Amino acid sequence: MFTGRAWRVVRFGEPEDAAELQEMTWVGPSAGQVLIRVRTAGAGFPDLMMTGGRFPLLGAPPFGLGEEAAGEVVAVAPGSRFSVGDQVTGITGFLQGWGGYAEYAYVRENSAIRIPDGMTDEQAGGFPIGFRTAYAGLVERAPVQSGQTLLILGAAGSSGATALQLGKALGATVIAVAGSREKTEFCLGLGADHVVNRRTDDLTARVAEITGGRGVDVIYDPVGGDTAATAVRSLARNGRIAMIGLASGTPVALDPMDMLVRNYSAVGVLAIPNDDPEAEALVWSHLADLATKAAITTPVGRVYDFEEVPRMIAEQSAPGPGKSVVRVAS
Ligand SMILES: NC(=O)c1ccc[n+]([C@@H]2O[C@H](COP(=O)([O-])OP(=O)(O)OC[C@H]3O[C@@H](n4cnc5c(N)ncnc54)[C@H](OP(=O)(O)O)[C@@H]3O)[C@@H](O)[C@H]2O)c1
Incomplete structure (x- = not known):
């Protein structure tokens, strides 16, 4: 069991009012997920839709925020293709209420890769969704x-x-x-x-x-x-x-x-995984390959501290160029 802080939507509204930093407990991941200690998490306009109650795939609060995160694997389910200690980036379990603006996050195994050599933490945290x-x-x-x-x-x-x-x-x-x-x-x-x-x-x-x-x-x-x-x-x-x-x-x-x-x-277009896990794994390996060759690189924009998440979300209404990223831990 792991404990830490997580930004969660507790009511719909302006980000500063809607999001609260709460103490949470993460149990071992279920099949198809890994649990990571988060270093960085990618942000975007959907965060604003989520705090405002305008995101079509989520129900009522409370739920965690942050669609994607990167960090170190701390727990795996039996049969996982990842191991404790792997450095990964992937799409979080945000649709189940567990997001990436948190000290720990569940990451969907079939929407995750080992962080390619040369990719920085900020690039890794903002890679998967875009x-x-x-x-x-x-x-x-x-x-x-x-x-x-x-x-x-x-x-x-x-x-x-x-x-x-x-x-x-x-x-x-x-x-x-x-x-x-x-x-x-x-x-x-x-x-x-x-x-x-x-x-x-x-x-x-x-x-x-x-x-x-x-x-x-x-x-x-x-x-x-x-x-x-x-x-x-x-x-x-x-x-x-x-x-x-x-x-x-x-x-x-x-x-x-x-x-x-x-x-x-x-x-x-909705970026959901293919029904066939092998087909989905191929997509991610193609993306990882392109990243390794530096044919694609996360266009990191502004980097925010963990404590700044509500302000960061508010600023997604008129962001500067590039992908906003949250630094959760070093
Ligand atoms: N389908 C999916 O799977 C999926 C995945 C991720 C995101 N999305 C959706 O994609 C949308 C954008 O998300 P994002 O994270 O890319 O947002 P973003 O980083 O804020 O980028 C959106 C861009 O839209 C431009 N823009 C904003 N208002 C505009 C207007 N009135 N007219 C013209 N351009 C305008 C802004 O650029 P300029 O001011 O420079 O023009 C801004 O850079 C959201 O609705 C999000 O939910 C969908």
Whole structure:
């Protein structure tokens, strides 16, 4: 049995009011999980949805916060492929109420990897969700082929900046859309071929200029709202939009008649594990491989202390570039 502190949602509301640091006890993990002593945990817009009661997959409080975490394995279930002492990063048991903003966390075995050589703690804590989501979007649900053009909305954010890198690793030409000069520079630093500042540029005109009027093959959309609706106008024939999320507050509104006439499709994307554990293990080994080769790297943004979690969550409404990460322990 392990005891320690964990940030938990005790009521829905503003993060400072909703989240409380509580003393908790972790028993040995059940089959399919490992228990880790957490060093770092990755953050994102979903934290704000969870504290506000707007996250579709969670019920009423209390529940733990933090979708992903990295650290040292302290307990395993019988038959585990991990051992005590392994350094791992993975998706936590947050859907069962046990999150990663905690001194200990349950991590789903089939959504975890040993931390590749050269990956820092901050990169490890922020690796799983963004890259598993990007993989779900760009490989499984709306596959982008080498040589195709990929438009990424919210490209400096947690989801967008990982998709940008995976898109480049898959051989796509990437157009990154972000909301400030600082963020477009950040996207160029991550390898974007073209950038569009959504606040100062005409998105439709810029995409037409970049693609010679053809449009883009795939849109990766963690943003929704008006920006996504505008982007859809730039989809090429047989194009597709991967619907990831709604950082703008509303999902993209689609017109079925427009989809029919212009021959494009829309797919929903949720980064949940494959039913087949072997297929899921292959996904993670592919991601670990790309990380080892430095073809993808967690785009670490601001690093927060453990005590700052409520403020960190509040700041996810207007985050700076990159992935926010919480340092739980050294
Ligand atoms: N489907 C899945 O499995 C999955 C997994 C992870 C996350 N998500 C979802 O993805 C969404 C984004 O999460 P995240 O962690 O990537 O958020 P994030 O790091 O905050 O990034 C979102 C980006 O959206 C942009 N944005 C915000 N409001 C906007 C607006 N009104 N118009 C245009 N752009 C706007 C911001 O960039 P600029 O200001 O630079 O434009 C921001 O960088 C959330 O809804 C989350 O739940 C889904």
